[in-house]
Amino acid sequence: MKKAKLSLAWQIxxxxVLGIALGALLNHFSAEKAWWISNVLQPAGDIFIRLIKMIVIPIVISSLVVGIAGVGDAKKLGRIGLKTILYFEVVTTIAIVVGLLLANVFHPGTGIDMSTLGTVDISQYEKTTSEVQHDHAFIATILNLIPSNIFAAIARGDMLPIIFFSVFFGLGLSSLPGETREPLVKIFQGVSETMFKVTHMIMNYAPIGVFALIAVTVANFGFGSLLPLAKxxxxxxxxxxxxxxxxLGLVAKLFGFSVFKLFRIFKDELVLAYSTASSETVLPRVIEKMEAYGAPKAISSFVVPTGYSFNLDGSTLYQSIAAIFIAQLYGIDLSISQQVMLVLTLMVTSKGIAGVPGVSFVVLLxxxxxxxxPLEGLAFIAGVDRIMDMARTALNVIGNALAVLVISRWExxxxxxxxxxxxxxLPHWRSKTAAAGKAVAE
Known part of the structure; x- marks a missing residue:
């Protein structure tokens, strides 16, 4: 009888679980912890993140160029882009409002003794914050979309300029005569398919990467720091x-889909995104699975990378809750007009900076x-930010996957x-159970 292989989701x-166990153990041994983190765990985790970063940009460029060349209509593409940005803005605004409402109803920051809270140095984010504030002037935002040097943008990993260039390149390619266009389209098609194969190879390392990254997180913060901020x-x-x-369930139903089916389709990716707290780790597989699930290549390859910068449902939801939490911590009662200002400010500052390390902290600052x-209030929650980052990253993944389906149906x-x-x-639970029963009977 053939031995069943553990699925990727189970391996991750x-x-x-093993990473959490090791991290909790190391948290009690400060001398050994530093050695294990710097010499074993952090390098093992960084290898996985670097492998993912290595493949994201080639996949985005090749998939976009092939998809856009296939559409071949600038007017149609413009309509898709407008609908995509409109949808992203509406959904992320709803996320901000939901966060504010829940924070005002449940008062997570009320009644907490600030002397029981540990603090973390947040000065590392201050330089980035000033850059974000400068770059989010309207004219600067538009200019930042257009790369003055596409190779420099690729080297920096700036996703929006890369998308901008790829769309224009795809449109230019689609306008060429067939005998000139087809060989180049086939090259990009080959690059895209090859990079998806590389993605599957890298996923074999995912359980080790997850183990290392979560062990570092738990070893650094421990479970004790969670208690004062449990609420x-x-x-x-x-x-x-x-x-x-x-x-998202209501949005999915309105367009004829089921969010629970998306949970099932992306079970591997959700566990991976949750444990690494990085949307980049699953971006290639989201594009691939959405195409397999019936979305056109042009839409999936455009919406997913764009959503990575513009459709951060989990991040915006968290930012609104964290803002009210810090206000309540200091006993500040924000008026309706101040909360409306907070919504408007978050709508602008939360867009287009997914590549910035500690993005939610940068946006909040x-x-x-x-x-x-007071900005100093962020120092109280910095220690547990990673725990919340894991959950909001998983929501970002589902939100972007649903966006592909919504735009596809809308078009x-x-x-x-x-x-x-x-x-x-897909190997559903019932079919697995039936197969297991058949194997036992034989």
């Missing part, structure tokens, strides 16, 4: 679950001052038959 989950952490997790099931909330380009075939091809 096992790595996650905040629990509220963020409840808010993210509510938004995923209720808000750039936002809190606008409504009179009348979704392939229902292809989607049904892909769903039926």
């Amino acid at each position: 989950l096992i790595g996650l 905040l952490v629990i509220l963020v997790y409840v808010a993210i679950l509510f938004f995923a099931i209720a808000v 750039a936002t809190l001052g606008s409504v009179g909330i 009348g380009m979704y392939d229902d038959a292809k989607g049904a075939r892909y769903w039926n091809s």
